[in-house]
Structure formats: C-alpha cells, structure tokens
Amino acid sequence: MTARAPRVPGPFDTIPDESATERPIVPPGRHALLGHLRASIVLVILGMLILGLGYPGVITAFAQEVTPLTANGSLVSYNGTVVGSNLIAQNLSAPWLFWERPSPVDYNSFNGSPTLLGYSDPALYNETKAYMQEYGPYAVNASVPEILVTVSGSGLDPDLTPEAALVQIPRIANVTGLSMAALQSLVNANIVPPLLGFIGPSYVDVLHLDLALEKILPAQYRSS
Amino acid sequence: MSNPLSLIGSYLDVSIVFALVLAFAPTFGAFMGRVFMNRPTFGEGVFGPVERGIYRLLGVNPRHSMRVREYAVAFLLSNAVLILWVFLLLMYQNQLPFLRTSGIPGMSWDLAFHSASSFGTNTDFTHFVTESQVTEGSLLLGLQVEMFLSAGAGLAILAAFIRGFVRKDGTIGNYFVDITRAVVRILVPVSVLGAIVYVLLGLPQTFATSVSFHTLLGPVQTIPLGPVASWQSIMLLGSNGGGIFAANSAHPFENPSALSDLFSIALMMLIPFSSPFAFASAVRRKGEAFPYIGTILIVFFIALALVIVGQLATNPQLSPIQALSQNTFYSAGQETRFTLPEGALFQTVSVYANVGANNMAIGALSPIGQMSMLFGMFTQSTPGGVGTGMGYLLTNTLIAIFVGGLMVGRTPEYLGKKIGRQQIGWSASLLLIHPVLIFVPLVATLLGGFAVLPTTGVGASAHTFTSVLYEFTSEAANNGSAMGSVYVNDTTLWFNVVGAVVMLVGRFFPMLAMLMISHHFAVQSPLPPGPGTLKTQSFTFMIYLTLFLIILTALLFLPAIALGPLTQIGAGG
Numbered sequence: 001m002t003a004r005a006p007r008v009p010g011p012f013d014t015i016p017d018e019s020a021t022e023r024p025i026v027p028p029g030r031h032a033l034l035g036h037l038r039a040s041i042v043l044v045i046l047g048m049l050i051l052g053l054g055y056p057g058v059i060t061a062f063a064q065e066v067t068p069l070t071a072n073g074s075l076v077s078y079n080g081t082v083v084g085s086n087l088i089a090q091n092l093s094a095p096w097l098f099w100e101r102p103s104p105v106d107y108n109s110f111n112g113s114p115t116l117l118g119y120s121d122p123a124l125y126n127e128t129k130a131y132m133q134e135y136g137p138y139a140v141n142a143s144v145p146e147i148l149v150t151v152s153g154s155g156l157d158p159d160l161t162p163e164a165a166l167v168q169i170p171r172i173a174n175v176t177g178l179s180m181a182a183l184q185s186l187v188n189a190n191i192v193p194p195l196l197g198f199i200g201p202s203y204v205d206v207l208h209l210d211l212a213l214e215k216i217l218p219a220q221y222r223s224s
Numbered sequence: 225m226s227n228p229l230s231l232i233g234s235y236l237d238v239s240i241v242f243a244l245v246l247a248f249a250p251t252f253g254a255f256m257g258r259v260f261m262n263r264p265t266f267g268e269g270v271f272g273p274v275e276r277g278i279y280r281l282l283g284v285n286p287r288h289s290m291r292v293r294e295y296a297v298a299f300l301l302s303n304a305v306l307i308l309w310v311f312l313l314l315m316y317q318n319q320l321p322f323l324r325t326s327g328i329p330g331m332s333w334d335l336a337f338h339s340a341s342s343f344g345t346n347t348d349f350t351h352f353v354t355e356s357q358v359t360e361g362s363l364l365l366g367l368q369v370e371m372f373l374s375a376g377a378g379l380a381i382l383a384a385f386i387r388g389f390v391r392k393d394g395t396i397g398n399y400f401v402d403i404t405r406a407v408v409r410i411l412v413p414v415s416v417l418g419a420i421v422y423v424l425l426g427l428p429q430t431f432a433t434s435v436s437f438h439t440l441l442g443p444v445q446t447i448p449l450g451p452v453a454s455w456q457s458i459m460l461l462g463s464n465g466g467g468i469f470a471a472n473s474a475h476p477f478e479n480p481s482a483l484s485d486l487f488s489i490a491l492m493m494l495i496p497f498s499s500p501f502a503f504a505s506a507v508r509r510k511g512e513a514f515p516y517i518g519t520i521l522i523v524f525f526i527a528l529a530l531v532i533v534g535q536l537a538t539n540p541q542l543s544p545i546q547a548l549s550q551n552t553f554y555s556a557g558q559e560t561r562f563t564l565p566e567g568a569l570f571q572t573v574s575v576y577a578n579v580g581a582n583n584m585a586i587g588a589l590s591p592i593g594q595m596s597m598l599f600g601m602f603t604q605s606t607p608g609g610v611g612t613g614m615g616y617l618l619t620n621t622l623i624a625i626f627v628g629g630l631m632v633g634r635t636p637e638y639l640g641k642k643i644g645r646q647q648i649g650w651s652a653s654l655l656l657i658h659p660v661l662i663f664v665p666l667v668a669t670l671l672g673g674f675a676v677l678p679t680t681g682v683g684a685s686a687h688t689f690t691s692v693l694y695e696f697t698s699e700a701a702n703n704g705s706a707m708g709s710v711y712v713n714d715t716t717l718w719f720n721v722v723g724a725v726v727m728l729v730g731r732f733f734p735m736l737a738m739l740m741i742s743h744h745f746a747v748q749s750p751l752p753p754g755p756g757t758l759k760t761q762s763f764t765f766m767i768y769l770t771l772f773l774i775i776l777t778a779l780l781f782l783p784a785i786a787l788g789p790l791t792q793i794g795a796g797g
Contacts, residue, residue, distance in 0.1 A: 033301075035284075036297060036298045036301050037301060038282070038283050039282040039284050039302070040298075040301050040304075040305040041305055042282050043305075043373070043400070044306050044369065046282075047306075047369040047372060048365045051368060051369050051372045051407075051412070052364045052365045052366075053365070055415065055416065055458075056364060056368070056431075056455070058416070059416070059419045059420070059423065059429055059453055060431060060451055062420065062423060062429075063453060064429070064430065067423055067426070070423075070426035070427070070480075071427075071429045071453075072428065072430055072435070073428050073430075073435050073449050074480075075435065081437075081438070082438075084437065084440060084445065087476035087477060087480050088447050088477070091439065091441065091445075092440060094441055097441075107445065108446075109448050109470070109475070110353070110356045110446065110448065112353035112355075112471075113353075113469075113470040113471035114585070115708040115710050116585040116587045116588040116708070116710075117587070118587060118684060118687030118688070118792070119539060119541070119588060119590050120541065120683030120687055120792040121681070121684040122541070122680060122681040123684065123710075124539075124542070124556070125542060125544075125545070132545060132547070132548060143547045143548065144547055144548055145551055145554070146551055147554040147555075147560060150556035151556055151557070151585075152557070152558065152585075153474030153557050153582060153585040154471035154475045154476065154559065156475060156476055157476070158476055159559075159560035159561050160560060161551070163549075194482075198233055199237045199482050199483060199486065200482025200483070200561060200562065200563060201234075201553070201560070201561070201562070201563045211440070223441060
C-alpha cells in the first residue's frame with residue numbers, strides 16, 4: 001500500500017476509494033434535467049429548515065440557557081432600570097459627563113454604518129477641526145487624542161482610550177466643581193486592562209465610567 | 225510609540241493565533257481532502273446516514289458521477305433556484321406570514337436582485353442597511369441559507385476541479401453529493417462550534433429583533449438584536465462577510481472584544497489556509513501543498529505589512545491641527561477595543577480570504593492600505609475565498625507551469641496530466657474576465673455620470689475614484705468589502721443592476737471555466753513523470769509562482785492603482 005506519496009512522485013496510481021464509492025454506474029437518464037430541478041428545489045427547502053431555522057434555533061436555545069445576559073444585548077441596569085447596553089455607545093454629551101466618540105449616525109444602528117471621509121480628503125481636515133472645537137476647548141494644557149475627535153468604524157464604539165477619558169477631566173471639574181484628583185482616580189479605577197496582559201488594549205467603557213461618576217456628582221447633575 | 229516594548233508585545237496575540245491556525249491547517253486540510261474525494265472521514269457514523277437521508281430527499285443517486293456538461297447544468301440550476309427564491313423573498317418580505325419585522329417594507333426589484341445575487345455568489349456586498357431594510361424572515365430563510373449553500377458550492381467546484389487531476393474516465397463527480405458533503409461535514413459542524421464559542425464570548429443570540437430603553441440622559445435608544453452568534457459564525461467561516469448589522473464586524477454586537485476579534489480571524493483563516501493541504505491530500509501528494517501555502521504566505525505578509533505601515537504613519541493632512549495628538553495605534557475608522565495589529569490582521573485576512581467583513585472603515589484606511597486591499601481582490605487567490613481561492617491559485621499555477629515550461633523547454637504537465645491548448649485557453653479567459661468585469665463598469669459609471677468625482681481637491685477625487693474602483697473590484701472578486709465614499713450613492717438602480725451582473729458573471733464564469741479545465745484533464749490518462757517534468761515541490765517553483773502571480777496582477781491592474789491610491793499618496797494623503 002503506497003498511500004503516502006514519495007518525495008519524487010512515482011507513476012500515478014489509481015485511487016482505490018475514488019473508484020470504490022463513486023463509480024459512474026448509472027447513466028444520466030432521460031429525465032436528468034427534471035431530476036436536477038427537483039434536487040435544487042429540495043436543497044433550498046432543506047436549507048431553509050435546517051440551516052435557516054434549525055441551526056439558529058438550537059444556538060438560541062443554548063445561549064438563552066447559558067448566557068442570558070449577553071444573549072439579549074448585554075443590557076446595563078442602574079437603580080433598577082435599564083439605561084443602556086454594555087456594548088453600544090449612547091449619546092452622553094452632557095457637559096458634566098464623559099463623552100463618547102462622535103457618531104455621524106447619531107448612535108443609532110438603524111441609520112446604518114457611518115461613511116467615513118477619505119484619508120486624503122481635505123474635508124477630513126475640516127471635519128476633525130470641527131470636532132476639535134466641540135471637544136477641544138475643554139482640554140486645558142493637554143492635547144486631544146485623535147480617537148476622541150474621529151469617527152469609529154461602527155459609529156457605536158462604546159469605549160475610549162484612557163487618555164481620551166483623562167483629557168475630558170478639566171471640563172467636568174469645571175462644570176461640576178468636583179476635584180481633578182477625584183475624577184482622575186475615578187478614571188483610573190475604571191480602566192480595563194488588556195486580557196491576560198497582552199490581548200486587546202487598555203480602555204475605558206464610557207457608560208460604566210459615567211455610571212460611576214453619577215454616584216459622586218452633585219445632586220443637580222444626577223439623572224435619577 | 226513611546227514604549228517600543230509594548231509595541232512589540234501587541235503583536236504577540238495575533239502571532240499566536242496566526243501560528244495556531246497554520247499549525248492546524250494540514251490536519252484540517254487533510255480532512256477536507258477526504259471530504260472532497262468521497263473518502264470516509266471522522267464522524268462517518270453520524271455524517272454517513274444523514275447524507276444518505278438527504279440524497280434520498282433530493283432524489284440523487286450518490287454513485288452516479290457526472291460529466292462536465294451535466295455537472296455544470298446541476299450547478300447552475302441549483303444556484304439559479306436559490307437566487308430566484310431569495311430574490312422573491314426579499315421583494316415580498318413584508319408579506320411573509322411569520323418572522324416579519326414590523327415597519328420594514330419589501331425591497332425594490334433592483335435592490336432585491338443585487339442582494340439575492342450578492343449573497344448567492346458568496347460576495348455579500350450590501351446595498352442595504354440590514355437593521356432597517358431586511359426582515360428576520362429574509363435573514364434566516366434567505367440570506368443565511370445562501371451563505372451556507374454558496375460556500376458549499378465553492379467547495380463543490382474545488383472538489384470537481386481537483387478530480388480532473390486524479391480521474392481518467394472523463395467524469396468529475398456529482399454536484400449534489402459534493403455540496404451535501406461540504407455542507408454536512410465541513411460547514412455545519414464548524415459553524416455550530418463557532419456559534420457556541422461566539423455565544424460564550426458574549427454575542428447576542430435571540431429571535432427578538434430589537435430592544436428599547438431610556439438612556440442615562442433620558443431619550444429613548446433602540447438597539448437591534450438578532451441571532452448574531454449563529455450568523456457571524458457561518459458568515460466568517462464561509463467567506464461570506466455580509467453582516468447582520470450594517471457596521472459589520474466593527475459593530476460591537478458582532479465583535480464585542482479583542483478575544484472575539486481573534487476568534488473571528490481564526491474562523492476566517494480556517495478553510496482558505498487549509499485548502500492547499502486539502503488539494504495535496506486529495507491528489508495524495510503531501511508535498512504539493514508547499515509551493516501554494518508558501519506563495520500565499522509571502523503575498524499575505526507583504527499585504528499585512530503594508531496595511532500596518534500605512535496605519536502607523538501619522539496622517540499629514542491632520543498634522544497642522546493644533547493640539548491634536550495623533551496616536552499611531554488609533555486613527556479614524558478604528559474601534560477602541562482592538563489594537564492596531566488585531567484590527568489590521570482581521571481586515572487583511574478578511575479581504576485576502578475574500579470574506580469582506582470589516583472591523584474598521586476601509587474608506588479611512590491609508591492609501592497604501594487601500595492599495596494592499598485592492599491587490600488581494602485582484603489576485604483572488606492568496607488565499608482567496610472558500611473553494612474558489614484555491615481554484616484560482618491552481619489556474620494561475622497551470623499558466624505559470626505552461627509559461628515556465630516554454631521558457632526552459634520542458635513538457636507543460638502537472639501531476640501527470642498534459643496542459644494543452646484547452647486548459648490554457650480556459651485558464652486565460654478566467655483570468656482575463658476579471659479586469660474586464662472591473663474596468664468596463666468603472667469607465668461606464670464615470671463616463672455616464674453615475675458617480676461624479678468631487679472637485680474639492682485631488683485627494684478627495686482620487687479617494688472617490690478608488691472607492692468606485694473598489695466597489696466593482698469587490699463585486700467582481702466576490703469579496704463584499706466596501707470602501708464607501710460620501711460623494712457616491714451606490715444604492716441607485718445603476719449600481720444595483722450593474723453590480724449584480726458583475727457579481728454573477730464574476731462568480732459563475734470562472735467556476736464554469738474551472739469545470740472545463742477539470743474536464744479536459746479528466747479525459748486524459750495520467751503519464752508517468754519523465755525527465756522533462758517540472759518539479760513543483762521545490763523552493764524555486766514557489767518563488768517563481770509568487771513572482772509570476774505578483775507580476776501578472778501588476779501588469780493587469782497597475783494603471784488603476786496609479787489613478788487611485790497612488791494619486792492619493794501623491795496628493796499628500
């Protein structure tokens with residue numbers, strides 16, 4: 001039995017199992033075309049039942065049993081009511097809160113994904129400047145990280161780099177009267193480090209940060 | 225940049241994932257080869273009876289092997305029935321008695337034509353916003369079925385192509401057996417495993433379509449839900465790439481963490497990077513995988529390096545802005561939760577394996593990165609889509625051997641089969657239809673005024689030109705990734721109809737050509753290798769094949785690259 005090929009190929013062997021399982025013992029037949037049509041239609045119907053409904057049905061049953069929280073959108077509750085999803089950005093642009101990255105689709109997935117300006121398009125310069133004007137003046141003695149004033153791929157990015165959160169502290173301190181040090185330790189306490197130290201970046205989930213901030217905000221700024 | 229150690233460290237996780245998949249590829253490839261060649265495989269006791277049941281329902285005799293004409297008819301008919309069904313489903317999706325999503329109307333005929341063709345040809349280029357234009361019934365009973373069956377059709381055609389090298393009775397297999405085995409033994413088991421992992425990684429998985437709540441500041445936010453984990457699994461495994469959300473794998477529900485990003489990379493790589501080993505196992509020449517995987521890796525690493533280098537550079541356009549700090553690891557279009565290597569490897573694998581999923585905005589990529597993406601869709605074979613990618617690579621190889629044989633005076637033959645006029649004719653037509661399908665619609669679109677380049681600067685117009693070029697390239701290569709431009713509305717009647725035709729021809733003509741090549745090999749009796757046989761299992765041949773592929777592609781497409789990405793670089797991009 002010479003199943004394994006030698007380094008230099010020898011004369012071509014016949015393939016035993018090719019002939020064993022699949023010899024053309026039947027000629028196409030007179031109604032081959034109708035047969036193919038039937039097979040094609042049944043294939044689609046089977047596909048709908050097994051691949052279209054059965055497969056996601058089984059996985060859904062599994063997910064709802066094992067991970068009901070994430071399977072239903074990773075919703076976050078605050079004081080007993082749902083206020084958002086762990087994974088989806090929302091509009092948090094109140095002067096006393098940490099802001100998300102800008103979203104041309106208004107943090108609404110139903111508006112589609114944002115179409116971004118080209119890398120070499122002069123309009124990108126103007127757009128970035130405009131976002132800078134919105135976010136920038138509050139950044140005292142600091143430079144604004146690009147990530148805070150550019151659009152993400154989804155328009156729904158719920159996270160910021162630690163720097164992009166820290167740069168917003170002077171604004172929040174100015175509006176609310178909270179101390180810079182208190183806000184700084186709040187951000188530092190909410191930094192999610194890379195998984196196992198090397199998978200993913202360090203980041204801050206903005207909604208979580210703001211929910212933590214809510215607890216120390218002066219009463220007039222609290223949402224609930 | 226400030227900490228070079230963390231810079232190197234951030235490549236660790238992607239390197240481990242890449243190496244693990246490559247280490248597993250020979251094993252999985254050997255399994256695929258056994259599936260292709262109708263040999264018994266792992267799990268025979270389960271798969272065998274299931275398949276026999278399916279053959280019964282289909283009315284197919286699995287022992288009947290088809291000649292090329294019958295195979296092609298079965299293949300085309302099956303795909304036509306599938307695409308027609310989804311076309312009708314999308315047009316009348318609001319009248320389905322169940323699985324409707326309230327408020328979503330039926331699609332216009334041209335959008336339905338584009339969408340049904342797109343998913344049926346394994347392209348998954350979307351001209352719709354899934355969340356607000358596709359009902360749950362269309363997703364599950366239409367598009368998801370197309371995702372499985374189009375990937376299965378790709379594997380079936382590869383199996384039929386490979387049979388040409390091992391058979392001598394003039395038959396190339398049974399299409400319905402091939403697609404059934406591919407779906408039952410490869411796509412479904414891996415999809416189920418992948419979906420379970422995705423569920424554990426925190427992707428939504430529910431039949432509810434949305435959930436609403438009051439945000440922290442008070443207004444109502446509605447977020448879409450759905451069976452995301454199961455969708456994402458087959459979307460990436462089958463090199464489909466059409467997201468259940470418009471933002472695709474940049475959407476936090478499709479790709480919630482760095483870990484899910486790494487898993488997605490592995491899932492996309494699995495079949496395309498195993499295909500050379502599947503071929504080698506099918507023809508029982510283990511060493512034959514070496515030149516192919518080598519060629520794929522060389523081209524792929526060059527492409528990946530270009531994308532990363534492009535993103536690491538600061539954008540000179542934004543440099544004049546006071547107080548803006550350009551972090552080299554993050555720029556516009558990227559998501560915070562992925563590091564640059566995680567984002568770039570995902571994106572490069574996605575385009576090079578013809579998946580077309582996005583985890584960053586390609587429109588915001590550096591011009592050199594865009595060039596790299598375009599190159600992958602021009603070759604379609606490094607490693608290319610499920611099944612078809614290996615088919616394109618074999619076709620390129622046939623031409624390379626033919627040309628090489630002429631240069632050094634050797635008999636043009638491969639695995640004991642003579643490469644004659646017929647095989648070269650079909651191979652050449654298969655390769656030449658690709659630029660035709662890209663450039664004819666591109667020129668017609670620009671001359672006809674269906675896309676107007678902006679006059680606000682060379683950078684803007686070159687970027688818009690690139691995005692139209694990208695659109696037709698993506699459709700012709702059945703890739704499905706989109707670059708997008710704010711100046712072009714590609715959801716018009718023109719783009720829908722022309723795009724659909726480009727996708728259909730770009731998919732089915734090359735596949736028929738592969739079947740014809742296979743036929744002309746399958747009627748030959750294999751010859752024993754003589755002194756004139758070119759040794760393909762060598763380092764020299766691998767380098768030759770790589771250079772051949774790069775030069776051939778560059779010759780065909782350099783003018784387009786010059787007008788698009790290179791002009792953007794020249795404009796200071």
